[in-house]
Amino acid sequence: MRGTSTPLKTGPFSVSIPNTAGPYNTPNTGGGNVANNLMQWQVGVDVFMTPVSHTGWNTPVSSAGRLYLGTMQSSGAQNDEISFDVVLAAGTWTFELIHEQDTGIGIYTVLFNGTSIGTIDGYAAVLTTNTRSRVSGISTTSSGKLRITLRIATKNASSSGYGGRINHLKLIRTA
Amino acid sequence: MSGPFSSVLPSGYVTIPPRTGLGADEVFPWLIDVDVFEQAVSHVNWDGVSSSLGVILGGYKFSSGAQNDEISFDVVLAAGTWTVELLHFKVPSGGIFSLYLGATSLGTIDNYAAVNTPSTLNSISGVIIPLAALYRLTLRMETKNVSSTNYGGLLQHIQFRRTA
Numbered sequence: 001m002r003g004t005s006t007p008l009k010t011g012p013f014s015v016s017i018p019n020t021a022g023p024y025n026t027p028n029t030g031g032g033n034v035a036n037n038l039m040q041w042q043v044g045v046d047v048f049m050t051p052v053s054h055t056g057w058n059t060p061v062s063s064a065g066r067l068y069l070g071t072m073q074s075s076g077a078q079n080d081e082i083s084f085d086v087v088l089a090a091g092t093w094t095f096e097l098i099h100e101q102d103t104g105i106g107i108y109t110v111l112f113n114g115t116s117i118g119t120i121d122g123y124a125a126v127l128t129t130n131t132r133s134r135v136s137g138i139s140t141t142s143s144g145k146l147r148i149t150l151r152i153a154t155k156n157a158s159s160s161g162y163g164g165r166i167n168h169l170k171l172i173r174t175a
Numbered sequence: 176m177s178g179p180f181s182s183v184l185p186s187g188y189v190t191i192p193p194r195t196g197l198g199a200d201e202v203f204p205w206l207i208d209v210d211v212f213e214q215a216v217s218h219v220n221w222d223g224v225s226s227s228l229g230v231i232l233g234g235y236k237f238s239s240g241a242q243n244d245e246i247s248f249d250v251v252l253a254a255g256t257w258t259v260e261l262l263h264f265k266v267p268s269g270g271i272f273s274l275y276l277g278a279t280s281l282g283t284i285d286n287y288a289a290v291n292t293p294s295t296l297n298s299i300s301g302v303i304i305p306l307a308a309l310y311r312l313t314l315r316m317e318t319k320n321v322s323s324t325n326y327g328g329l330l331q332h333i334q335f336r337r338t339a
Binding site: 037038039040041042044065067069096098132168170172174 | 203204207208209210212213214216224226227228232233234248249250251307308309
């Protein structure tokens with residue numbers, strides 16, 4: 001699954017650092033775009049604190065047997081959503097969600113600045129903890145702040161509801 | 176004290192003076208957490224996750240147990256002196272983590288214990304980074320303790336801390 005986000009706001013990221021290799025260095029890619037390549041290549045988001053924005057999705061529930069020992073749960077209403085702000089460098093990214101699948105969970109629509117970059121189905125016929133799902137090949141055209149939103153807009157035909165249960169999310173830059 | 180924040184805040188706010196002499200490297204973080212449960216940028220037989228009660232962060236990422244299994248993460252480090260710390264799960268079948276930045280060995284951390292020992296902290300300090308850049312940290316299970324039955328790697332978390 002591939003997608004392209006909307007262009008990001010260009011930020012004041014200019015720093016004066018030579019683009020040369022050190023003893024431990026994996027060479028930078030991207031030619032002279034030094035500042036961009038010095039931004040972090042992995043961005044994790046702890047989902048249990050209050051999100052920057054949400055609709056019906058702000059209930060942390062501790063549960064044994066889950067990575068990070070809990071899930072952030074939505075109310076179960078259609079179109080519940082939760083948002084996090086991250087700063088990403090221009091490049092190609094993979095979005096990964098650790099979540100809990102169950103019979104009453106909906107489908108997560110993943111939005112970058114309001115643009116859908118893919119969906120992840122939270123439904124399973126039996127409770128399935130610690131599922132890792134990915135959307136890869138996400139292209140960000142410039143560095144800057146970006147709002148990631150998960151919205152339960154739809155559901156699997158077999159699902160009984162529009163619930164959302166997430167443990168953690170992470171963005172990994174691949175190019 | 177002068178700074179971009181001091182003159183615009185209303186009374187009652189506390190202003191924190193920046194360190195003087197900030198260079199380009201000073202804008203980079205001094206503490207970098209690496210969540211290991213999600214996808215690694217690269218791995219060899221090291222992508223299993225298991226949740227476990229009584230383990231900090233609720234679980235660990237485990238290798239297949241074969242010799243030379245490895246897992247890699249990309250981080251951008253500022254020039255300076257760093258400590259890299261592993262939060263790991265020592266087991267009777269644990270191998271020895273060999274840590275590399277790029278192709279340079281940083282040292283080893285033993286993942287063997289006679290009984291299961293989750294949430295063990297071990298670190299390698301004094302890692303000199305001469306230049307701010309993207310670095311690839313690789314953990315490879317090359318060797319094992321003579322008492323261990325296998326080369327297993329069970330990893331809960333990684334943290335980089337800059338010390339100078």
